[in-house]
Amino acid sequence: MYKNKDGKVIASLTEVKNKTGDIFAIVDEFGEIALTSYNKVRYKIVKVDIENSVEINNDGPEVKVATTEKKRLTTPKLEEREEVEAIEETTEETVDEIVEQEVPQEEVQPVAEKVPEEPAEVKLFPRTIEIQEWNRDGKEERQFSLNAIRPLIS
């Protein structure tokens, strides 16, 4: 385990397994470490300010990650040496990174229910009026009809 000229802590997986034991204890200590395997950086583990929480909602888990790095603890003395292989050279390799990332929260627009519109009824007259309508079945009308059909000459 050593610190390179850029100040990054480089550790091999074997070191972590055999000497340190707890990878997260190292990350807690240094904030960020790069893990090598066969002399190539394969992993990076970043310590973020732990306020992570997972909220379960209807759309699935939403991860909230704080963006402020926790103030790093005192760095133990580490030897500084040149890296055997530059990190850039490993870009074609699969590098799994745990990075701090804001999960974009998609705004879900409420979908208005489409209510079938009823065609507006034509208004032919602006209001109602109280009509005492003529009673075509009234006594006068009835009498008229009966009189009308009576033979004119008896």
Add this chain to the structure above:
Amino acid sequence: MKETIIVDTSVIVQYLKTGKGVLPIAYEKYNMVISIATYTELLASRTFEDANLEKEVKDFVDKYFNVVEVNKTLADEAAKVIRNTEVSLAVSYVAATAMQKGYSVLTEDKGNFSGIKGLNFVEI
């Protein structure tokens, strides 16, 4: 081209009294005429002693209906209707107009036309 129907008094009175009924639908679907008898029946109401109201309803009739007047031929037909069925004068004119012109009748009270043969009614 829209079919022409003859609208009976009862349909118009119902609409003016309640603001409801089949008249708006009929207006959308048909050309509407009324008999001169319906015109008389409608305006005979004492409601229209109010001149402003009378004018308002006359304007309404002029806007939405053609008024079919009675000629001698139609009067002959109406006389036969009365003779055969003893209906009122107004009903005889509505029926005679429908038969003479080939119009279907839109009414709220088919009973008024009971016994009159050769009439078709509009169902809305």
